Amino acid sequence: MPLRLAVDSGRAGLSIEIPPVNVLDVAALEELARLVLGCAGARVLVLSGLPRAFSAGVSIAEHFPEPKAIEAMLAAMRGALNALVRTPAVTVAAVSGVCLGGGAELAAACDVVFVTEDARIGFPEIRLACFPPGAAALLPARIGGARAADWILTGRTVSGREAAQAGFAARAVAPFDLDRETERLVDQLLATSPAALAGARDLLRAERRRALAEALPHAEVAYRLLAGSEDLSRAVREFRGGRRETAEGKRPREIGED
Numbered sequence: 001m002p003l004r005l006a007v008d009s010g011r012a013g014l015s016i017e018i019p020p021v022n023v024l025d026v027a028a029l030e031e032l033a034r035l036v037l038g039c040a041g042a043r044v045l046v047l048s049g050l051p052r053a054f055s056a057g058v059s060i061a062e063h064f065p066e067p068k069a070i071e072a073m074l075a076a077m078r079g080a081l082n083a084l085v086r087t088p089a090v091t092v093a094a095v096s097g098v099c100l101g102g103g104a105e106l107a108a109a110c111d112v113v114f115v116t117e118d119a120r121i122g123f124p125e126i127r128l129a130c131f132p133p134g135a136a137a138l139l140p141a142r143i144g145g146a147r148a149a150d151w152i153l154t155g156r157t158v159s160g161r162e163a164a165q166a167g168f169a170a171r172a173v174a175p176f177d178l179d180r181e182t183e184r185l186v187d188q189l190l191a192t193s194p195a196a197l198a199g200a201r202d203l204l205r206a207e208r209r210r211a212l213a214e215a216l217p218h219a220e221v222a223y224r225l226l227a228g229s230e231d232l233s234r235a236v237r238e239f240r241g242g243r244r245e246t247a248e249g250k251r252p253r254e255i256g257e258d
Contacts, residue, residue: 055103
């Protein structure tokens with residue numbers, strides 16, 4: 001199974017395991033949404049990936065160029081993002097390795113993000129003549145409009161350390177400390193009053209929920225308009241013809257390089 005869920009004593013761990021770099025297709029996103037909403041009894045949910053990649057983004061092969069394929073991917077990503085802001089569990093993204101495009105959108109929807117200092121985070125869709133709708137909706141609230149514009153319009157990647165300084169992540173830690181620090185946070189959350197935790201969770205999610213309800217539909221409309229553009233068609237042809245193997249316009253050895 002590409003996604004693995006374990007629930008025990010109020011905590012749930014959902015791991016994305018699609019080697020080599022956790023490229024997400026429609027089926028994986030739909031399964032992720034189902035599992036997030038279905039982890040009954042969990043008060044805290046930790047979303048993680050492979051050591052070398054939280055997720056390198058969405059599958060270009062499934063995403064383009066047919067309008068039906070684009071619509072299916074938009075719906076699947078929308079469902080996954082909404083699941084993360086509606087699950088009763090507090091969501092924690094534990095990010096190591098590359099975290100790009102759709103993978104970074106999933107992290108941005110979570111309540112708390114921990115990253116390794118050497119993680120590589122970014123939204124390189126602009127290099128494929130498109131943009132990330134989920135990030136366009138979520139990032140301004142998370143890191144501010146100026147930084148959101150910088151990240152999305154340039155498509156550059158940032159280190160985990162810079163992501164924490166920008167407010168995308170709560171903390172950047174050494175790679176060997178990520179699991180320990182994440183577990184420490186989970187223990188702290190589970191030791192709090194369930195009612196207080198739930199109340200604070202809902203208040204802190206209000207802006208993300210509003211962004212997904214109000215800003216995301218507008219971003220998707222703009223995204224659909226790109227479907228027939230020559231710029232996008234050319235970028236996808238070049239992507240497919242360049243023997244690139246991962247999502248969002250980068251080969252594995254190039255991921256994370258500016």
